[in-house]
Amino acid sequence: MxxxxxxxxxxxxxxxxxxxxxxxxxxxxxxxxxxxxxxxxxxxxxxxxxxxxxxxxxxxxxxxxxxxxxxxxxxxxxxxxxxxxxxxxxxxxxxxxxxxxxxxxxxxxxxxxxxxxxxxxxxxxxxxxxxGDAFGLKQKNGLSSQRIAIIGAGFVGNSLALELLTKRGFGMVPIIFIDDDSSKIGCTYCGLRVFGGVKTIGQAAAKFDIDRLVIAEPAISPSKIREILIAARRDKLDVLIVPSPQELLYGQIRADQLRALDLEDFLGRNTLDTDSIEVHDLISESVVMVTGAGGSIGSELCRQIAAKNPSRLLLLDHSEAALFTIEQKLHSEGFHSLVLPLLADVSDETRMRHIMGRYRPTIIFHSAAYKHVPMIEQQPGEAIRNNTLATAKFGRLASEYNVRRFIFISSDKAINPTNAMGASKRLAETYLQSLSGKEGMKTQFLAVRFGNVLGSSGSVVPIFKKQIREGGPVTVTHPDVTRYFMSIPEAVGLVLQCASQGHGGEIFMLDMGKPIKIVDVARQLIELNGFEPDIDIEVKFVGLRPGEKLYEELHYTKEEYAETPHPRVKRYTAEPADLAIVEAQLSELEEQVETLDRNQLKQMIRRFVPEYVPYLD
Structure with a gap:
């Protein structure tokens, strides 16, 4: 009909x-x-x-x-x-x-x-x-629309103003522009006057009865965002922001893309290009497998890889719920025929052998891992089984089935590790480097290290947000503890850059920017939620946890530094260990991982990773 x-x-x-x-x-x-x-x-x-x-x-x-x-x-x-x-x-x-x-x-x-x-x-x-409801500022349901001031009278700000003036269903009516460019103040764009700069927000809010601010400057600096947020909190105004530059198409912005401020906006927005012809050439028409596809990094890897025209994208995860979520997300983005979800555990050699033989992946991104430091510290055997031994078996299987490139997602905690998780990752790096140097090896094994990513499961940011919702306190281990942070899309974009540059045996380290004090992250999140740190929400120091460092390191002293074509990627090369020796070490670990207690197992790991300084009960 x-x-x-x-x-x-x-x-x-x-x-x-x-x-x-x-x-x-x-x-x-x-x-x-x-x-x-x-x-x-x-x-x-x-x-x-x-x-x-x-x-x-x-x-x-x-x-x-x-x-x-x-x-x-x-x-x-x-x-x-x-x-x-x-x-x-x-x-x-x-x-x-x-x-x-x-x-x-x-x-x-x-x-x-x-x-x-x-x-x-x-x-x-x-x-x-x-x-555009020029006369009454009313929606169809009779509720009053919010009167907004758009911060930024540039191309994106004008595009947003036209969008809101044209479509009445978003409940927002633009009234004025706010812009620090003195040449624009007093000018009229889209029928809206540029009232003044950011310092005039309070005056503008009172004069024009403003309810909400919308930041329409995609490349705005974190310090300016903080200034806007302080003014908004003083005048009890909501604040929304346009997407990042990577998400905007030719500066065109839709009203339904607006979002609340997040921590990423305070830590700076990456405007550096993480896409390239080399990445497209690597992925295009290849059968790509992502393990841990339902995780924070794995799911973003799947999303970015799917957009680069692989012939097939294999999503592998042992969590049914996580696998279903990423499958549905990719379907909603139009990749129905491209993706294939595979419920499997990488440590199950029989199942993995069947998958490898059936689908013949040419590129593998191995992001499946146990990563929560305090939990793994109590159960180091699980880290060895999943992060080290399973990775080693999977690497051998990849070489057996002539996988062209195998990219191992490692961690900056593998550098001079003080916890079992970092040590298990370091052992896996060592084995893959040795395997890459084997005579006649056709598979190129690479490892990529990076630090904390904002919003990943188990990271401090979701924990802090939960504590703030519950009224506090926000718990920080130590006032001086620092970490490197980057957004998940940025980290994954750089992982793909590494994948396109490696030739086998390299360890890549992503430029994470400057380290940030965790206590500063906590205070900024409290401010984002409209509270005053230590007044409305307490910041409480609880002491370093077992295996936790005050700060993360970037490389071993024995590793040689080399530049890469991408300014945000560094390459470290070191003489690979003898493969027979490393395989003997892993065999010894596999034999005793079930019988040793956690202190004994940590001491054993230390024999194979001399830089490891274990925490012992």
Missing amino acids: AKPIPKENVVYIILIGVLCAAALYFAYEIRWEFATPESLQTKRVSVMLWLIPLQMVILYAFGQLEVMAARMRSYDFLQLSSALGLTAIFQFYLWYVFSGKDMPGRSIILIDFMLALLAIGGLRALLQYFR
């Missing part, structure tokens, strides 16, 4: 038809100075009978007969002009073919084009004005 045409759309189509007819009628009148000969009056009617339907068909083809198209931006004006211009060109063609017989004259065709463009454009401008 055909979907009925909305009533308002029918009215809009009729109006357009009437305007097209009126334009042609007055084109004749203007040409003949309102004394159109009687013979041409008859011809005018006959022309209307075929020209108006033709114009309506072409307008429909250009998407100009939808009532939702009743807006007038530069793109819309171009589409309307193209549709009417095509009609005029067709009339000129008919005039030429039939030598002007029974066809409108050339001057009438031009006048008709200009009048139709003026009439339809004027109608749409009026509809845009009224649909």
Whole structure:
């Protein structure tokens, strides 16, 4: 059954038809100075009978007969002009073919084009004005819309203002712009005046009864965001922000993309390009497997890889719930036929052998791991089984099935480790480096180290957010503890850069920026939620946990530093250990991992990782 045409759309189509007819009628009148000969009056009617339907068909083809198209931006004006211009060109063609017989004259065709463009454009401008609720600032449900000030009168700010003025369903009406550019203050854009800079937010809020601020500067600095947030908290204003530069397409912003401020905005937004031809060449038409596909890093790896045209993307995870979530997310983004979810544990060699033989991946991103430091510290055997032994078996399997490239997701905690998790990752790095150096090895084994990523499961940020929701206290281990942070999309983008650069045996380290005190992260999150640290929400120091460092290190002293083509990626190369020795060490660990207690196991690991300083009960 055909979907009925909305009533308002029918009215809009009729109006357009009437305007097209009126334009042609007055084109004749203007040409003949309102004394159109009687013979041409008859011809005018006959022309209307075929020209108006033709114009309506072409307008429909250009998407100009939808009532939702009743807006007038530069793109819309171009589409309307193209549709009417095509009609005029067709009339000129008919005039030429039939030598002007029974066809409108050339001057009438031009006048008709200009009048139709003026009439339809004027109608749409009026509809845009009224649909923007210029008079009452009311939504259809009768609730008052929020009055907003847009911070940033640049291209993105103007695009957002037009979006909100055109569409009334978002409950926000732009009133003024705020911009620190002195050349813009006092100017008018999209009918909105630039009131002043960020320091005038309080004055603007009082004068114009502002309810909310929207930051429309994608590359805004963290210090400026903090200044805006302080002003907003003082005047009890909500704050939203546009997406990051990577998420914007040519500066066009939709109102439904606006989001609340997050910690990433305070730690700085990465504007460095993490996409390249090399990455596309690596992924395109390849069968790519991601282990731990449902995890924080794994799911973002899947999302970014899917966008680079692999022939198939294998999602592997032992958690049914996590696997279902990432599968559904990728389906919603249009990758239905591309993705294949595989429920499996990488430590299950029989199952993994079947998968490798059946699907033959050419590139593997191995991100499956146990990573929660305090939990693993109490159960080091699980870290050895999952992070080290399973990785070693999987690496051997990858080489057996001629996988072209194997990228191991490691951690900065593998550098001079003080916890079992870091030591287990370091052992896996050592083995893969040794395996890569084996004579005749065709698989290129790489490792990528990076620190904390914002929003990953088990990281401090989600824990702090939960503590703030519960009213505090926010617990920090030590006032001087520092960590490196980056966003998940940024980290994964750089992992793909590493994957495209490696040749086998390298360990890559991502440039994490400057280390940040965890206590500063806690205080910024408290401020983001509208509270005062140590006044509304207490920050409480509870002492370092077993295996925890005050600060993370970036590389071993024996590793040689080398630049890479990407400024945010460093390459470390070291002489690989003898493969036979490393395999003997792992065999010894595998034999005794079930029988030793955790202190004995940590001491055993230390024999194989001399840099490891274990925490012993």
